[in-house]
Amino acid sequence: MNQENQWRYGFFLGCVAPNRYPMIESSIRAVFDHLGAELLELEGAACCPAPGVFRAFHIPSWLIIAARNISIAEELGVSPLTGCNGCYGTLRDAWFEMEHEPHLKKMVNEHLAKIGRKYKGNLEPKHVVQALYLDMGIEYLRDHVKHKFKDLKVAVHYGCHILKPSDKRPWDGEYENPTFLDEIVELTGAKSINYQDKFMCCGAGGAVRTAVKEVSADFTREKLANIREAGADIIIDVCPFCHLQLDLGQMEANGVYKNMIGEPFKTPVIYLTQLLGLSFGIDPNKLGLIKNHNLAGVPPFISIDPFMEIVKEQLI
Amino acid sequence: MSDNVEKYIKRNVNKGINSRIAQKFVDAGLEVMRSCINCGTCTGGCPSGRRTAYRTRSAIRRALTGDESVLSDIDIWLCSTCYYCYERCPRNIPVTDMIIKLRNIAVEEGYILDPHFSLANDIFYVTGHGVPANGEANKKWQDLRESYGLPPLPPTVHTHPEAVKEVQELLKSVGFTELMENAAKLKGERAKKEEKKEEVK
Numbered sequence: 376m377n378q379e380n381q382w383r384y385g386f387f388l389g390c391v392a393p394n395r396y397p398m399i400e401s402s403i404r405a406v407f408d409h410l411g412a413e414l415l416e417l418e419g420a421a422c423c424p425a426p427g428v429f430r431a432f433h434i435p436s437w438l439i440i441a442a443r444n445i446s447i448a449e450e451l452g453v454s455p456l457t458g459c460n461g462c463y464g465t466l467r468d469a470w471f472e473m474e475h476e477p478h479l480k481k482m483v484n485e486h487l488a489k490i491g492r493k494y495k496g497n498l499e500p501k502h503v504v505q506a507l508y509l510d511m512g513i514e515y516l517r518d519h520v521k522h523k524f525k526d527l528k529v530a531v532h533y534g535c536h537i538l539k540p541s542d543k544r545p546w547d548g549e550y551e552n553p554t555f556l557d558e559i560v561e562l563t564g565a566k567s568i569n570y571q572d573k574f575m576c577c578g579a580g581g582a583v584r585t586a587v588k589e590v591s592a593d594f595t596r597e598k599l600a601n602i603r604e605a606g607a608d609i610i611i612d613v614c615p616f617c618h619l620q621l622d623l624g625q626m627e628a629n630g631v632y633k634n635m636i637g638e639p640f641k642t643p644v645i646y647l648t649q650l651l652g653l654s655f656g657i658d659p660n661k662l663g664l665i666k667n668h669n670l671a672g673v674p675p676f677i678s679i680d681p682f683m684e685i686v687k688e689q690l691i
Numbered sequence: 692m693s694d695n696v697e698k699y700i701k702r703n704v705n706k707g708i709n710s711r712i713a714q715k716f717v718d719a720g721l722e723v724m725r726s727c728i729n730c731g732t733c734t735g736g737c738p739s740g741r742r743t744a745y746r747t748r749s750a751i752r753r754a755l756t757g758d759e760s761v762l763s764d765i766d767i768w769l770c771s772t773c774y775y776c777y778e779r780c781p782r783n784i785p786v787t788d789m790i791i792k793l794r795n796i797a798v799e800e801g802y803i804l805d806p807h808f809s810l811a812n813d814i815f816y817v818t819g820h821g822v823p824a825n826g827e828a829n830k831k832w833q834d835l836r837e838s839y840g841l842p843p844l845p846p847t848v849h850t851h852p853e854a855v856k857e858v859q860e861l862l863k864s865v866g867f868t869e870l871m872e873n874a875a876k877l878k879g880e881r882a883k884k885e886e887k888k889e890e891v892k
Binding site: 487539 | 803
């Protein structure tokens with residue numbers, strides 16, 4: 376099997392990346408194409424459905440819609456691939472549960488039969504970072520690095536569901552102190568700095584953002600204060616919903632907790648494949664880093680200009 | 692001594708396990724909750740509990756001992772599902788999954804917050820996305836996609852109307868629509884009762 380056949384995935388978009396942060400979708404497509412991996416479209420895929428809300432309302436509904444999404448990739452004979460921790464949580468947990476509990480698989484297929492679909496199983500849902508780190512490997516990525524940052528301090532934010540529940544994840548049970556994401560980030564010459572409570576949740580998930588936005592913003596406030604304290608130039612994340620919370624939520628925290636934080640936060644938030652793509656020498660236009668519109672009220676809400684200045688100084 | 696154990700400790704534990712909510716956990720295959728010793732490791736690692744009144748240990752305890760106010764309390768909706776409690780529980784209880792199940796029971800009894808209900812009923816059921824970009828009201832998101840070299844709508848349910856129908860059919864088939872209708876009804880009845888109480892006052 377040649378490499379291109381080996382790295383074929385069904386690109387599961389989810390909601391937040393395609394519908395609110397399309398720069399993330401663009402950058403994943405550009406980087407995977409550059410690495411010789413093929414992303415097939417999952418035509419007609421729905422919301423994963425989001426694990427903190429829809430699973431919390433009705434577990435069987437969550438499982439069945441997730442199974443339908445996975446079955447679209449099965450028809451193409453590929454693993455679903457997602458760049459979102461929430462979608463990853465849903466697709467992977469649903470897959471894991473159905474692989475281990477035959478009665479769930481049976482129940483799901485009774486419903487899917489009504490729309491002429493079938494869930495077979497076996498095809499493991501993967502995260503973009505999992506494909507990069509475990510399928511392709513750090514050495515393969517290193518071979519593609521063209522430009523290196525000379526001085527860029529990065530606060531890496533893993534998010535929760537890429538790591539946990541650890542018994543359903545591919546990281547050998549490691550969730551307290553993983554390093555895979557830091558290793559990928561540091562390929563670019565950037566330094567992944569340590570900061571207090573690095574693995575803390577962004578605050579968006581679990582239906583909390585929809586329930587009480589101020590509580591979400593308070594998680595974010597604490598996170599951002601720790602990141603600023605450590606002297607980070609940028610935040611790197613691997614989840615569009617964390618991304619939304621760290622970007623839009625950063626603005627909200629600046630408003631709601633104005634009196635607590637002193638100077639407003641202004642740390643640019645960059646998705647992993649945007650950073651990696653720059654280092655590979657991919658056109659920043661393809662990585663969603665250049666604004667080509669006059670729309671108001673769209674992301675990024677926290678300016679990424681300071682980061683682009685660093686890019687100009689150090690990479691070009 | 693052993694008499695005291697029988698009288699004061701074991702009796703309460705039994706009472707807990709036999710509560711109506713506890714029975715629902717057992718029915719859902721989560722009888723593992725019987726091994727909770729209420730140690731508080733879950734609460735100790737909880738990022739939500741650091742800033743809100745949500746206490747994981749207390750929510751689980753209230754559920755097991757049949758304190759049904761836990762279902763109507765907003766606290767159970769403040770868990771961000773970060774899974775630290777799940778990972779760190781020394782009794783191997785999937786604590787986060789218990790909270791999710793507890794929320795399922797709450798919704799069944801009509802305890803669902805308005806923004807959650809609207810997200811489920813008016814957005815997810817109608818569009819197939821939790822965060823949609825279709826329709827005239829979302830024009831700017833379509834323009835934003837185009838500005839980054841993407842088609843205005845993604846190849847998801849948004850460009851496949853028959854896929855939206857599939858999702859809706861599945862949601863009907865599995866009882867989601869019925870669940871939401873029932874939740875709305877119970878919520879409405881409760882609101883009316885509250886109104887009457889106010890009038891009497």
